[in-house]
Amino acid sequence: MSQGRVEKERILLLTEGLSTPLSAKTATGILRYALSQVVGLIDSTKIGKTAGELLGVGGDTPVYSSIDQAPNADVLIVGIAPAGGDLPKSLRRAICRAIECGMRVESGMHFILNDDPEFSSLAKNSGSTLVDLRKNNEFELARFDSFNPNCLRLHTVGNDCCVGKMVVSFELARGLNQSGCDTKFVATGQTGMLLEGDGCAVDSVVSDFIGGATERLVLAWQNHEAIVVEGQGSLANPRYSGVTMGLLHGCMPDGLIMCYESGRSEVVGLEPMPIPPLEQVLSTYMALANLHHTCRFIGVAINSRLLSDEEYIKEKEQVENRLNLPAWDVLREGISGLVDEALKLRVQLGKG
Amino acid sequence: MSQGRVEKERILLLTEGLSTPLSAKTATGILRYALSQVVGLIDSTKIGKTAGELLGVGGDTPVYSSIDQAPNADVLIVGIAPAGGDLPKSLRRAICRAIECGMRVESGMHFILNDDPEFSSLAKNSGSTLVDLRKNNEFELARFDSFNPNCLRLHTVGNDCCVGKMVVSFELARGLNQSGCDTKFVATGQTGMLLEGDGCAVDSVVSDFIGGATERLVLAWQNHEAIVVEGQGSLANPRYSGVTMGLLHGCMPDGLIMCYESGRSEVVGLEPMPIPPLEQVLSTYMALANLHHTCRFIGVAINSRLLSDEEYIKEKEQVENRLNLPAWDVLREGISGLVDEALKLRVQLGKG
Numbered sequence: 001m002s003q004g005r006v007e008k009e010r011i012l013l014l015t016e017g018l019s020t021p022l023s024a025k026t027a028t029g030i031l032r033y034a035l036s037q038v039v040g041l042i043d044s045t046k047i048g049k050t051a052g053e054l055l056g057v058g059g060d061t062p063v064y065s066s067i068d069q070a071p072n073a074d075v076l077i078v079g080i081a082p083a084g085g086d087l088p089k090s091l092r093r094a095i096c097r098a099i100e101c102g103m104r105v106e107s108g109m110h111f112i113l114n115d116d117p118e119f120s121s122l123a124k125n126s127g128s129t130l131v132d133l134r135k136n137n138e139f140e141l142a143r144f145d146s147f148n149p150n151c152l153r154l155h156t157v158g159n160d161c162c163v164g165k166m167v168v169s170f171e172l173a174r175g176l177n178q179s180g181c182d183t184k185f186v187a188t189g190q191t192g193m194l195l196e197g198d199g200c201a202v203d204s205v206v207s208d209f210i211g212g213a214t215e216r217l218v219l220a221w222q223n224h225e226a227i228v229v230e231g232q233g234s235l236a237n238p239r240y241s242g243v244t245m246g247l248l249h250g251c252m253p254d255g256l257i258m259c260y261e262s263g264r265s266e267v268v269g270l271e272p273m274p275i276p277p278l279e280q281v282l283s284t285y286m287a288l289a290n291l292h293h294t295c296r297f298i299g300v301a302i303n304s305r306l307l308s309d310e311e312y313i314k315e316k317e318q319v320e321n322r323l324n325l326p327a328w329d330v331l332r333e334g335i336s337g338l339v340d341e342a343l344k345l346r347v348q349l350g351k352g
Numbered sequence: 353m354s355q356g357r358v359e360k361e362r363i364l365l366l367t368e369g370l371s372t373p374l375s376a377k378t379a380t381g382i383l384r385y386a387l388s389q390v391v392g393l394i395d396s397t398k399i400g401k402t403a404g405e406l407l408g409v410g411g412d413t414p415v416y417s418s419i420d421q422a423p424n425a426d427v428l429i430v431g432i433a434p435a436g437g438d439l440p441k442s443l444r445r446a447i448c449r450a451i452e453c454g455m456r457v458e459s460g461m462h463f464i465l466n467d468d469p470e471f472s473s474l475a476k477n478s479g480s481t482l483v484d485l486r487k488n489n490e491f492e493l494a495r496f497d498s499f500n501p502n503c504l505r506l507h508t509v510g511n512d513c514c515v516g517k518m519v520v521s522f523e524l525a526r527g528l529n530q531s532g533c534d535t536k537f538v539a540t541g542q543t544g545m546l547l548e549g550d551g552c553a554v555d556s557v558v559s560d561f562i563g564g565a566t567e568r569l570v571l572a573w574q575n576h577e578a579i580v581v582e583g584q585g586s587l588a589n590p591r592y593s594g595v596t597m598g599l600l601h602g603c604m605p606d607g608l609i610m611c612y613e614s615g616r617s618e619v620v621g622l623e624p625m626p627i628p629p630l631e632q633v634l635s636t637y638m639a640l641a642n643l644h645h646t647c648r649f650i651g652v653a654i655n656s657r658l659l660s661d662e663e664y665i666k667e668k669e670q671v672e673n674r675l676n677l678p679a680w681d682v683l684r685e686g687i688s689g690l691v692d693e694a695l696k697l698r699v700q701l702g703k704g
Binding site: 083084085086110139140141142143144145202203204205206207208210211212235236238239240241242243244245246247249250252269270273276280281283284287288291292 | 435436437438462491492493494495496497554555556557558559560562563564587588590591592593594595596597598599601602604621622625628632633635636639640643644
């Protein structure tokens with residue numbers, strides 16, 4: 001993985017009963033960017049399948065029925081990200097066994113492993129460590145008076161949750177670095193934190209302090225030439241729009257990237273609530289972002305996993321015309337187009 | 353006070369060192385609506401003054417230097433609402449003494465009285481009760497599928513925090529009730545909760561669940577003909593805009609009331625950050641509120657506490673012309689104008 005994490009550890013991903021691209025978002029992210037460390041998935045309902053078959057990434061990575069059936073590993077990562085973040089009961093047995101075996105267990109649930117009597121008692125006996133990525137102690141308000149004027153602040157936003165903002169943020173930061181612009185990926189959710197080794201899961205911050213928690217992330221890394229702040233939720237998903245809003249104002253971005261999944265018409269988890277037209281969502285972000293800091297969209301990231309090559313070409317042309325912005329699926333076409341737009345903005349703003 | 357609270361209890365308000373209208377927001381609200389129960393303020397730095405002199409409400413209510421100097425009371429209410437909600441150390445002595453005397457202590461701080469070893473140990477000995485209004489256990493996501501179509505949902509919003517949204521909400525609910533429309537004031541902050549005896553301090557909810565906590569309030573009281581959901585913060589105050597957003601989408605209002613304080617040009621606590629023009633703030637609220645539910649502004653509430661009568665008349669005329677909406681300071685002119693607009697909306701929507 002990247003800077004902050006131990007790169008030689010062997011990882012098992014726990015996706016018990018939930019090995020689908022939407023449910024196993026965290027596992028998918030790890031498989032995409034840290035595949036060489038992953039020794040397998042644990043899902044007793046999918047034995048014999050591979051990660052590639054189930055999640056569309058991870059190739060031949062095998063699925064095991066239990067910790068004892070799987071190869072030895074150093075870490076068990078809870079690989080699912082269910083709405084509400086409670087721990088499904090079906091995951092307890094594997095977590096207990098991993099702790100008994102002395103493995104570290106990392107979780108991004110709202111459910112806190114360390115607060116669970118069974119888990120913490122087992123960990124005490126085995127010397128295992130329990131890492132709760134959503135545990136925080138953020139109780140500071142934002143000040144907004146000491147942003148580094150030379151650091152370009154980029155931020156990914158979406159028309160719904162689970163559209164690929166983390167992937168685009170991670171790829172964009174990597175692409176900018178490769179093109180010579182010293183850039184930090186600022187993780188704001190559990191999968192990003194697992195990949196980057198730092199960050200803050202802002203959706204678990206008490207709502208009065210979400211702006212302050214985000215500002216703290218910016219201040220911590222604004223010594224870089226650019227930062228890419230990972231987005232969360234969506235202004236158009238009323239379950240999570242408060243989180244999205246706090247992030248947007250907390251980082252006061254110079255440039256935004258609009259992310260959406262082609263073919264999705266209803267808000268995830270709130271079906272049949274329709275997702276508003278992209279134009280409307282885009283102009284709403286612009287209205288909010290520009291209340292206190294000048295900001296513009298630099299491009300659109302299409303998640304086209306459900307489209308054929310032909311359908312994708314059509315979709316790209318249509319969305320570029322509709323929004324008058326360049327658009328790419330960065331997994332199909334690479335990140336260079338978006339990197340170029342970010343560097344253009346940097347020059348325009350006199351930040352590079 | 354209103355429905356939920358014991359109405360015969362005697363109240364002391366603790367505003368130690370912070371007896372100003374902005375700092376002592378909670379005390380001000382209690383003095384405005386429950387004056388007959390208040391026996392005094394505790395502020396050792398303002399002995400000899402009256403509440404009226406210090407806060408502009410509460411008339412001759414006297415200020416005492418300590419619990420022992422003050423008349424007997426049943427409840428000590430922490431009357432301040434500092435940014436960040438931490439407990440100033442200067443308040444500890446009075447709180448300890450109140451607990452020792454067996455009084456109930458109610459607080460809306462983010463600082464939790466029950467988690468403080470000294471307070472909880474004293475309370476255990478004296479039998480005193482500690483009430484933390486910002487303590488909650490909200491971990492449910494919103495569903496948005498079971499709102500009562502016959503209940504009119506009204507919501508107050510502002511161009512900054514501390515502009516009078518609680519007062520307008522409380523007055524509007526009372527006014528609607530007096531005009532025969534069975535209406536519930538839905539408290540979303542500590543002062544509102546103290547007055548109403550129920551509600552939820554949504555700014556202390558973990559940000560992923562603010563929509564869910566708000567929805568739960570609506571569902572609990574949508575058997576009324578109308579509800580007035582108290583607003584918090586502002587989309588234009590980037591410290592708290594996440595809270596504001598979560599509330600706005602959580603209650604999906606039919607009608608909004610725009611609240612602002614005349615003469616204020618900078619965001620409270622973030623000076624010299626300018627407050628954007630009212631037109632811009634209003635259109636931003638409209639863009640967000642209408643993403644999933646049709647909604648319109650029904651009027652403007654002016655907080656004109658700093659204006660002379662003449663200045664107020666000019667301000668009212670100007671803002672009505674600028675926003676093309678009727679406007680009142682409801683404390684100067686009464687609530688009937690806003691009640692009429694709410695009832696008009698109710699008829700238009702076929703809800704009454």
